[in-house]
Amino acid sequence: MTAEIIAVGSELLTPQRVDTNSLFLTRKLYERGIEVVRKTIIGDDRQRLALEIRRARESSEVVIMTGGLGPTLDDLSRDAASDALGRKLVFHQQIVDWIEERFRRRGRKMADVNRRQAYILEGAEIIPNARGTAPGQWFADDAGILMLLPGPPRELEPMFVDQCMPRFEKIESPYQYHTVSMRVSGVPESDLDQRIGPIYSAEPRVATTILAAPGDIQIHLRAKAARKEEARTIAEELAALVESELGQQIYTRENEPLEEVVGRRFHELGLTLAVAESCTGGLLAQRITAVPGASQYFAGGFVSYTEDAKINWLGVDQTTIEQHGAVSRETTEAMARAVRGKAKASVGAAITGVAGPGGGTERAPVGTVFIGIASESSVAVKERHFGGERELIRSLAAQTTLELLLRIVR
């Protein structure tokens, strides 16, 4: 079974606006073994929408339209679906009663325009909306399923999970699915694909997806079989082959970020962590504390962005900075030691570097980053040279630090 998602609304075609509903729906459909083969964003244009619905129903069994169910003249999903299916819209007084009641509870009166939301495709089921005025619609015929859902994620998400997913469960599928996910840090995407491409390509029963973010790659292996147990065996067998190739470079078998794995290991081992950041300016601390419960192992951090802060707050020796520079192996080592001591933590991590665009020198050009990890017995400092813009350099510096921290606690 394949699916297409049509997001409706001219506002979704403006710069910087992301259609997040389709990400949510793709994930949910994927869990049910339904592949999304196309996503389309279209403005509020009745004819374009009707043509798109017709085209989508010709190529996929499931078509989900999001948005365009509001009360205004710009909300055209109902009319477009009616045009595309050649079916009338039927007025439902019960929906008006229900919207009126909703307004009444808020001490307001329903506007007349809201009556538009009471029109439902002939033959469609109404999907009640507990968080807004627009009901959804579920229409099924021999060509497949057409769903109309409201645009706001807080309305759409519970409607889809509570009311659409159970309807899917009733539709018999000849296949069962099992997915194994893993995440890898510190391997370039091209290298990874060269190493595991031959492995997963040899297993046609598994759909392999590789998602690459800076310094972090997700691998999803989804097996398909007649029985659930069989799908699990196929996926796990392939996962074992991938693992034997990548080994310790796989940092998790759950779909969780690196900071969560690092944090859990620190907590399990009863260790604490403190950080001193220069070029990343708080990014590392921010990632560590994004994990709920981080206070159980995170002792705190210094954003020692200036020389004064390195000297006065952390206690780095001024001559170390003068002799070797703020961005140097020696200063980074001193910062890692110092923050560990200041925080009385088991481990201290420090980052210095030149994130650019300015500030590069011959000795430390833009992209140079030093990362120091101090434990009770020793301090290790790594030097890295990252390419790209300021944001990417900062992000790779934080990611690499987490990777080095994981090595000492895994």
Next chain:
Amino acid sequence: MTAEIIAVGSELLTPQRVDTNSLFLTRKLYERGIEVVRKTIIGDDRQRLALEIRRARESSEVVIMTGGLGPTLDDLSRDAASDALGRKLVFHQQIVDWIEERFRRRGRKMADVNRRQAYILEGAEIIPNARGTAPGQWFADDAGILMLLPGPPRELEPMFVDQCMPRFEKIESPYQYHTVSMRVSGVPESDLDQRIGPIYSAEPRVATTILAAPGDIQIHLRAKAARKEEARTIAEELAALVESELGQQIYTRENEPLEEVVGRRFHELGLTLAVAESCTGGLLAQRITAVPGASQYFAGGFVSYTEDAKINWLGVDQTTIEQHGAVSRETTEAMARAVRGKAKASVGAAITGVAGPGGGTERAPVGTVFIGIASESSVAVKERHFGGERELIRSLAAQTTLELLLRIVR
């Protein structure tokens, strides 16, 4: 003139993966007065892609395909465009020479598969790619323009700006455009629309776009007229009306984030800033240092996530915390004063709060945030109660702090 964007690649149809190229292209096209009327994401399927190109060219003058130009068998944009246009692909030896040279410079040898990247649509212009092996293609005929561009943003963006935009400039348009942008902090989207909706709706010559992020709203007013000067006047007249309604809540007339405006003002006034963060865990410092040159006014930060850090690093009085709690007006005030003193900065900002999901108390439920701003003469503390998840609460806490900082330097 209207445009459609087709993003190619099965990986873009997986959950969590956002097609960021289309946001970039929409913004650039918008500046040129070209409206994007549809965005489509399609997997690596030659037939689906060819059909989509044909359909898109029937409805819009400009069609941009991104991705699918790599060297592997999964990269099908060239073949699909050839099918859709009914035009051959022509092999260009010069492209192979150029790719080989690129590999040679890196001390590597070109793989045979890269020869696939040397095929160009008959009649198309080659768009050189300085940052990767895949050249772009620009094809124009009576039906309009078809562009093929590589998927990686760092390759696509300079190619589009340096090579495609100038080609657009040569195409005559009957209209000229002028856009005024402004950004607003701390006003809920529905309130904003209620206040300025009647103003912009009364001006049909201006297309108004409102983009809302947590705590931050962008307003774009794009006027269309026969002459550039006329478009500017129309846009500026409407902007003046919007400004008279929103006043100081508009923090910039450029499209720049709040941390950039705050940073520039601190720098202009010769002031310095230091921060102490508890629940935001470095997020505020990270935003401040995301701006290049932040070292000119940012004296540094403390991620005082624990009580020990508040007491030992900042020097907050232990009895203050014991009497009032770590999340309290009094502790926040003490932190703001302390960080200002420690950093010898003009201004100290402090944040404490409960970001959740755990850790809420009767006195300070999840979402409670105190923000303190200390200057030489005084300390002001604000109490806020944010709704939503951990990430949203942290993000609103940082945004609100920047907003309060702007108030004292604007």
